[in-house]
Amino acid sequence: MPELPEVEALAGFLGERLTGRTVERVLPVAVSVLKTYDPPLGALEGRTVTAVRRHGKFLDVVTENGPHLVFHLARAGWVRWQDALPAAPPRPGRGPLALRVRLAGGSGFDLTEAGTQKRLAAYCVHHPADVPGVARLGPDPLADAFTRDVLAGLLSGERRQLKGVLRDQSVIAGIGNAYSDEILHAARMSPFKLAASLTDEETDALYEALRTTLRDAVGRSRGHAAEGLKAEKKSGLRVHGRTGEACPVCGDTVREVSFSDSSLQYCPTCQTGGKPLADRRLSRLLK
Incomplete structure (x- = not known):
């Protein structure tokens, strides 16, 4: 399971590739991955990414004047970046692919999850604190205020x-x-x-x-x-x-x-x- 150091690195990795780019499509593939319905995932499309942040073990893709895509990789989830995503939309199935984010220009990333226990979770929310797991988080141990x-x-x-x-x-x-x-x-x-x-x-x-x-x-x-x-x-x-x-x-x-x-x-x-x-x-x- 990725923990604070790996999630911090993933936030930096994605931030370099997403910031300033426009979200073209967000495609849920696994039935279990999306945990919210309001706002819909479509509200992310056409938005410019302004930052990628970490909250504990959660990753937060922030869009300009729009919702946040927050996700938790759980035990067996991961992020897979692709400079050129396949043109055809992914088909739901039994593979590891759970959710795809496609940017204008064709690059983007997949959220994948190995194994049969599907715990990877994605949320489309107005604010990160709308995610129950984020709202319950204690202090960040690397924050200056953590004395x-x-x-x-x-x-x-x-x-x-x-x-x-x-x-x-x-x-x-x-x-x-x-x-x-x-x-x-x-x-x-x-x-x-x-x-x-x-x-x-x-x-x-x-x-x-x-x-x-x-x-x-x-x-x-x-x-x-x-x-x-x-x-x-x-x-x-x-x-x-x-x-x-x-x-x-x-x-x-x-x-x-x-x-x-x-x-x-x-x-x-x-x-x-x-x-x-x-x-x-x-x-x-x-x-």
């Missing part, structure tokens, strides 16, 4: 584990499964540690790890074409997706805890005092 004290306030009273809090989009926008693992590894904290239990020093460490990890990832991703972002993300991860490999910091073996539909990775030496974490269903360390 150490803001993070401390968000964690205060949270009786949930750090892993879950970092992934909660209503608490902090844009962090998902991969970068929550990376942030906790950099902060040398257990993913099962209770958020409200952090000391002042631990809060300082988490804040520094969060900002540095995300900024570094954005820096690595910026400037890459859309098709190269997935490989760039994977190459920069130190523990996530690296079960069984050596931790690049201490050399211990990276371990995994499996969930029903995902997993987390961590280093016992760096994060849990050398103790392997129990199965997530036990919600505690092995004694």
Whole structure:
């Protein structure tokens, strides 16, 4: 799933190609992709794109004096740019194509989604906040206003584990499964540690790890074409997706805890005092 750094890079990639261009057609292909009906998608046609912005993990194509096309790529969605789209309109079917945006001149992009679970979502709205997921977003962790004290306030009273809090989009926008693992590894904290239990020093460490990890990832991703972002993300991860490999910091073996539909990775030496974490269903360390 693309997270804040990749979505930020995609916003830049699309912004360079869409800004100042006119939308000719917007064609939904998958039945499940469009989540709104007012304004209609046709309201985007003939409009000039003025910007492409990011809200958490949502992308927002802004048009002049018109609606916004907002979309969330979910777990298996992606953006595919084409300098020359096929002249014939796409036909609905079982393929990965979900929605096509064609610009005047013939270029444009497709939203695609692999797999059978169709969660990619597109919205045509007057304002991004009309999208429920955007309206619920917590603060952006890379915004200037996101200070150490803001993070401390968000964690205060949270009786949930750090892993879950970092992934909660209503608490902090844009962090998902991969970068929550990376942030906790950099902060040398257990993913099962209770958020409200952090000391002042631990809060300082988490804040520094969060900002540095995300900024570094954005820096690595910026400037890459859309098709190269997935490989760039994977190459920069130190523990996530690296079960069984050596931790690049201490050399211990990276371990995994499996969930029903995902997993987390961590280093016992760096994060849990050398103790392997129990199965997530036990919600505690092995004694």
